[in-house]
Amino acid sequence: MKKFLIKSILFISPLLLCFIYLEVELRSLDTFLKQKKEYLESNVENIEVLVLGNSHALNGINPADFNLNTFNLGMGSQSLFYDFGITKKYVTRMPKLKYVLISLDYHTLYHTNSENRDFLYTHYYGLRYKEGYQKSDLSMLFYGFGLKKGIDMVFTSTPEVAFCKGWIGYEGSNKAELSLKSGENRVAFFNEMINENRDYKNAIVDQIESFVGVLDSLKIQPVFVTLPCSQYFKTYADSMIWNENIAIVKQLNQKYNIPYLNFYENDMEDKYFFNSDHMNKDGAQVISKDIDLFLEQRSISK
Amino acid sequence: MYFNSIDFAIFLPVVFLLYWFVVNKKLEHQNVLILVSSYVFYGWWDWRFLSLILFSTLIDFFVGISLSKEENEFKRKRLLWLSIIVNLGFLGVFKYYNFFVDNFISAFSFFGMEFKGQLFRVILPVGISFYTFQTLSYTIDVYKKTLKPTKNFISFAAFVSFFPQLVAGPIERASDLLPQFYKKREFNYLEAVHGLRQVLWGLVKKVVIADNCAELVNEIFNNYQNCSGSTLLLGAVLFSFQIYGDFSGYSDIAIGTSRLFGFNLKQNFAHPYFSRDIAEFWRRWHISLSTWFRDYLYIPLGGSKGSMLLKIRNTFIIFLVSGFWHGANWTFVFWGAINAFLFLPILMSNKNRMNVGDIAPDRILPSIKDFFSISLTFVVTSLTWVFFRADNLGVALGYMKGIFSKSLLSIPYALEPITGNPILPKTLIILLIGFVVIEWIGRNEEFALSQFMRKSPAIVRYALYYSLIFIVFWFGGKEQVFIYFQF
Numbered sequence: 174m175k176k177f178l179i180k181s182i183l184f185i186s187p188l189l190l191c192f193i194y195l196e197v198e199l200r201s202l203d204t205f206l207k208q209k210k211e212y213l214e215s216n217v218e219n220i221e222v223l224v225l226g227n228s229h230a231l232n233g234i235n236p237a238d239f240n241l242n243t244f245n246l247g248m249g250s251q252s253l254f255y256d257f258g259i260t261k262k263y264v265t266r267m268p269k270l271k272y273v274l275i276s277l278d279y280h281t282l283y284h285t286n287s288e289n290r291d292f293l294y295t296h297y298y299g300l301r302y303k304e305g306y307q308k309s310d311l312s313m314l315f316y317g318f319g320l321k322k323g324i325d326m327v328f329t330s331t332p333e334v335a336f337c338k339g340w341i342g343y344e345g346s347n348k349a350e351l352s353l354k355s356g357e358n359r360v361a362f363f364n365e366m367i368n369e370n371r372d373y374k375n376a377i378v379d380q381i382e383s384f385v386g387v388l389d390s391l392k393i394q395p396v397f398v399t400l401p402c403s404q405y406f407k408t409y410a411d412s413m414i415w416n417e418n419i420a421i422v423k424q425l426n427q428k429y430n431i432p433y434l435n436f437y438e439n440d441m442e443d444k445y446f447f448n449s450d451h452m453n454k455d456g457a458q459v460i461s462k463d464i465d466l467f468l469e470q471r472s473i474s475k
Numbered sequence: 476m477y478f479n480s481i482d483f484a485i486f487l488p489v490v491f492l493l494y495w496f497v498v499n500k501k502l503e504h505q506n507v508l509i510l511v512s513s514y515v516f517y518g519w520w521d522w523r524f525l526s527l528i529l530f531s532t533l534i535d536f537f538v539g540i541s542l543s544k545e546e547n548e549f550k551r552k553r554l555l556w557l558s559i560i561v562n563l564g565f566l567g568v569f570k571y572y573n574f575f576v577d578n579f580i581s582a583f584s585f586f587g588m589e590f591k592g593q594l595f596r597v598i599l600p601v602g603i604s605f606y607t608f609q610t611l612s613y614t615i616d617v618y619k620k621t622l623k624p625t626k627n628f629i630s631f632a633a634f635v636s637f638f639p640q641l642v643a644g645p646i647e648r649a650s651d652l653l654p655q656f657y658k659k660r661e662f663n664y665l666e667a668v669h670g671l672r673q674v675l676w677g678l679v680k681k682v683v684i685a686d687n688c689a690e691l692v693n694e695i696f697n698n699y700q701n702c703s704g705s706t707l708l709l710g711a712v713l714f715s716f717q718i719y720g721d722f723s724g725y726s727d728i729a730i731g732t733s734r735l736f737g738f739n740l741k742q743n744f745a746h747p748y749f750s751r752d753i754a755e756f757w758r759r760w761h762i763s764l765s766t767w768f769r770d771y772l773y774i775p776l777g778g779s780k781g782s783m784l785l786k787i788r789n790t791f792i793i794f795l796v797s798g799f800w801h802g803a804n805w806t807f808v809f810w811g812a813i814n815a816f817l818f819l820p821i822l823m824s825n826k827n828r829m830n831v832g833d834i835a836p837d838r839i840l841p842s843i844k845d846f847f848s849i850s851l852t853f854v855v856t857s858l859t860w861v862f863f864r865a866d867n868l869g870v871a872l873g874y875m876k877g878i879f880s881k882s883l884l885s886i887p888y889a890l891e892p893i894t895g896n897p898i899l900p901k902t903l904i905i906l907l908i909g910f911v912v913i914e915w916i917g918r919n920e921e922f923a924l925s926q927f928m929r930k931s932p933a934i935v936r937y938a939l940y941y942s943l944i945f946i947v948f949w950f951g952g953k954e955q956v957f958i959y960f961q962f
Contacts, residue, residue, distance in 0.1 A: 174495060174662045184937075188944065308481075315481050320948045 196314045198327045200296065206248060209339050210297050213244060213259075217266045220244045222468065224339070225256035226276025226398075227284070233400040233452040234274065236338035238461035240469060242269070245339030247276065250287040253377060257384040258300040264391060272468055273388055273395045275381070279402070279410055279437075279450075280363040282377050282418055283370040292317040342454040343447035350448035356405030359449050367414060378421060385429050396468075397422055397433040400460060401441045406449040434467060436460055476519045478728045479682050486516065491735055495662055502659040506633045509656075509736070513638035517602070520642075524600040527565060532635045534561045535610045539617045539624030539631075551618060558614035562607040569599050574803030602642035604800060608767055610635050613649035615771055622650050630656040639732040643725050645743040645763035652740070660737025670734025672928045673921075675940065677727030678947050684910055685720030686952030687903050688713040696864060699874045704883030707874055708857075714864050715857040716907060719748060722761070727922055746918045748856070749834045751848035753817045754827035756856060764800070768793050783823065790822055791815045801863070806871055810862040817855060833919040906950060 213220075222243040224234045230247030246259060256275070264270065286302040292309030294300045296317075301307070308316035314323045349355070388395050399422075402410070415437075426433050445456030452460065476482040490512045498504035518525050538558045545551050613634075616622035625631050634653045640646075695702055695710030702710070723744035730740045747759035757765055769778075776789045791812070798811020821827045834849075835841045841849060858875070865871035917923030928936060 174664070177662070177664050177667055184940070187941075312481075321951070324949075 192314060195320075195323050195327055196312060199313045199318060199323055202326055204293070204326075205341070206293055206297055209246065209248065212339060213246065213263060216242075216244065217263050219269060220267055221269050222272045222274065223260060223267075223270060224274045224276070225253070225260065226274075226400075227251050227278065227281070228451060229278050229400045230274070230276035230398070231339075231341055232343060232447065233457050233460055234276075234398075234464065235340045235342060235454070235457040235461040237340070238458055239465045241271065241465075243338060247339070250284075250290055252284045252286050253281060253380055253384075254286055254302060255294050255298075255300060257380060258294070259298055260384070261387060262298065262300075264387070264393070270391075270393050271472075273393055274398050274464065275384075275395055276398050276400060277418065277422060278399060279360075279415065279418065280366055282374050282421060283367040285370055285373050285377070340457070342457055343451065345453060346443060346446060347448050351403060351405065351443055351446055352449070353405050353408060356403065356407075356449040357409045359406055360409035360411070364411060364414070378425075381425060382429075385425070385431065389429070394471075395429075395431050396464075397426070397431055398464065399433075399435045399437040400452065401436045401439050401445070401456070402450045403443060403446045403448075404440065407437075432467070432471070434464060436463070476516060478725065478732075479678060482519070486512075487732065487735075494736055499659075499662070502657075503629065505660060506627075506629045506656055509638075510629055510633040510636060513633065513636035513641060516638040517636060517641055520601050521598065523598075527600050527603070528606060528636055529632075531562060531565065531607065531610055532632045534558060535614050535635070536625075536628055536631050538614050540626060542614070542617045543624045555614060555618045559611065562611050566603055566607050569603060571803045605644050605646055606635055606641060608646050608764075609649070612646070612767065612771065613653065616649055622653075625653060625657075627657075637733075637738070639729040639736075639738075640740060643722070643729070644761075645726055645729065645740055646767055647740060647763065648767075652738070655738050663737065666734050666737070669925075669929070670731040672924065672940075673727045673731030673734065675731075675943050675947075676922050676924050677724040677729075677731060679943055680720040680724030680727065680910075682724075682947050682951040683720075683906060685717045685724060687906065687950065688717035688720065688952075690952055691900060691903065692717055692864070696870075696874070699870065699877055702877065703885045703887065704878050704880040705885050705887040707878045708883065709887040711857045711861050711874075711878070714860050715748070715853070716910075718860060718863070719744070720910075742921055746834070746914060746923075748853050749849055749915065749918050750852050751830040751834070751845060752821055752826070752852055753814070753855065754821045755830040756852055757814070757818070758831070764797065768797055772796065786822060787819065790818055794818065804866075805868050806862045806865050809868060809871070810859055813859050813862065817859070836919065902950070 219242050221241040222236075222239060224230055224236070224243065224245040224247055226234075226247040228247070228249040228251075231245060231249060231251075234243075234245055234247070236243035236245055246256065248255075253275070260273065291302045292307065292313060294302075295307065295310070296313065314320060317323075318326060385395050419435075422433055425431055441456065441459075445452055445459060447453040447456075476486060490508070493512075494505060494508055498508045514525055514528075517528060535558050538554050541554050542551055545554065613622070613624075613631075617624045630653065634647075634649065634656050637647075637652070692710055692714045695706060695713075699707060699710070726743035730742070733740045741763060743761060743763050745759040745762065747756050750756035750759055773789055773793050776792060777785050778789065779786055794811040794815035795808055796811070798807040798809070798814075801807040801810075818827070821829075830848075835845055840846075858878070861874050861878075862868075862871045865874055914923045917925060917927065920926050924939070928939065931939070
């Protein structure tokens with residue numbers, strides 16, 4: 174028995190050391206979310222416009238095209254729960270904040286959280302979608318990233334992408350993902366989420382209203398934005414879902430007098446898209462300038 | 476908790492250390508720990524399941540004791556039927572009630588009559604099909620007086636709930652496993668190491684082979700109407716690998732884990748895909764279930780004795796019941812029936828025991844005849860698995876129709892989820908080829924790498940262990956539920 178235990182310990186030790194090394198590395202890894210948090214904390218007092226949303230906003234709104242000091246807090250698969258949670262943590266330290274752009278897309282009102290990313294928000298911001306202890310608190314390697322992804326993250330350098338004040342821009346178009354098939358698959362992916370989460374829509378709308386109330390108390394103007402999608406995406410998007418979304422936005426608009434910039438209805442050429450539902454750098458420039466113009470005119474009119 | 480989960484990776488060493496360091500001095504304590512840890516293991520899924528297994532255990536324990544005290548044949552039969560009715564009753568209610576109600580409703584509406592049946596929304600307790608058969612083997616053997624009943628409730632309860640094989644087998648006979656609870660287990664280094672090796676190989680089969688195949692199989696079966704015949708055939712073949720990797724992998728982990736605690740379980744899979752005919756396949760696939768049906772259903776029905784008509788009848792009964800055991804769906808019954816039809820020619824020509832020995836003994840490669848037989852048996856089996864995997868008969872028949880279409884001769888492809896473009900699953904193909912080679916080399920062993928792991932020099936063994944662990948972690952597919960948990 175003693176021999177078995179000694180040999181087992183000797184056998185497992187190298188594996189355990191590897192796992193511990195990976196765990197430590199992952200917790201201190203320089204991820205995009207970490208970079209955003211660091212930028213936010215360093216510049217919190219100077220931010221005038223804050224962009225919230227998922228990857229559509231992350232790629233579609235470039236702060237460099239704004240006259241006001243803008244920061245893009247958007248992130249891939251980031252739900253409004255985290256958008257609002259992060260903002261509420263910092264908003265009282267943002268004396269210059271004038272506008273908060275809230276990106277509302279095809280699926281936003283049904284997007285509760287991303288189970289495979291929740292642990293990141295807990296780790297960086299202390300935000301928890303589900304209360305109480307989570308397994309990922311114990312190990313980000315096994316219960317967060319997963320071993321394969323974790324190894325990949327530690328040993329692969331972050332890909333070079335344009336990064337400006339939180340924005341990540343894509344160069345050109347990915348022809349394979351800018352197609353009818355890709356559009357169909359993306360819409361199918363979102364429709365599945367929407368069907369699974371229909372019961373959460375009202376709760377998410379309540380979150381929006383609560384957040385708007387917080388901004389209102391601080392005299393910060395929220396602005397709803399829906400970013401464009403390619404023709405391929407729009408071919409398959411369910412018009413019933415889209416119309417329901419619009420109806421809710423209009424209700425909020427009327428109730429709280431929130432401006433709404435709807436770019437989804439714009440028919441933009443393929444050259445502005447990286448794939449069926451994400452803009453590239455050129456597309457981001459067009460949209461960002463339009464938003465900036467709106468904000469400027471609004472500021473002047475006030 | 477799943478065997479390939481972190482929860483189990485923590486649970487197992489804790490129980491192991493308690494077993495061999497804290498409770499190893501007394502047999503009773505060992506059995507109590509096995510019982511408690513088994514109930515913790517089972518309750519991890521849903522604590523409500525525990526009441527069912529406890530009730531089943533109590534009934535069969537008292538039936539066993541009562542049978543030993545009762546000499547009156549009528550009363551003995553009554554006790555036996557009590558056990559059968561309780562155990563199969565639970566199975567019937569939890570697993571088959573909604574199926575029967577649904578079918579009654581369909582049958583009545585076919586004749587233009589309305590039948591209002593109440594469907595139950597009930598969770599199927601994990602492993603119910605396995606442990607009910609395990610306890611039934613106890614009461615039947617006690618009734619037949621081939622096994623002395625136990626008066627030790629702890630031993631019996633531990634035998635019923637023994638965690639390594641509780642939820643997906645092997646279905647152990649009371650005459651094999653129960654006596655192992657009567658003797659204090661002593662730690663055996665070689666057995667423990669061999670057990671760990673088997674666990675490791677089981678993980679490779681489950682996590683690397685089964686889970687990787689599953690992703691593609693799901694994609695193909697969910698979109699079968701849009702796939703070419705060759706792609707559908709590929710899907711069927713991949714499902715063959717998936718179900719084998721999943722189920723035999725689980726069995727390896729169960730048997731290997733049992734070895735760590737000083738228990739010996741029976742081999743459940745003997746490399747069935749190298750079978751040379753369908754009869755041999757059913758002697759090598761899910762051995763614990765097929766022998767259970769043979770001993771407790773086929774032989775009491777008359778078995779192979781009697782006229783050919785009787786043999787055919789018994790064969791069909793076994794395959795249909797076996798199919799139905801797998802699930803409350805006509806696809807499983809159909810699958811059983813197809814296997815019965817495939818078995819028929821061999822039975823009628825008295826060739827069902829033609830291939831009973833080792834496969835290609837003392838040869839590196841099979842003979843041409845064996846290669847042909849193995850390939851044919853594999854393809855036929857893969858096609859029958861379509862019925863096993865499909866959600867309903869309509870899908871299964873549509874799938875089969877799709878296979879045997881003009882596009883069968885086209886190049887198969889898998890579809891990349893985001894773009895829908897065809898891709899070749901190169902990594903999976905390489906893994907499967909490597910897997911088949913290893914399984915072939917170890918085809919006459921308990922598990923594929925059994926002898927290699929025992930006989931190689933230490934440095935080679937350790938390199939292999941670390942390599943397999945790396946492969947499990949690196950090439951492990953997206954986690955899938957063990958297929959047989961649903962039974």
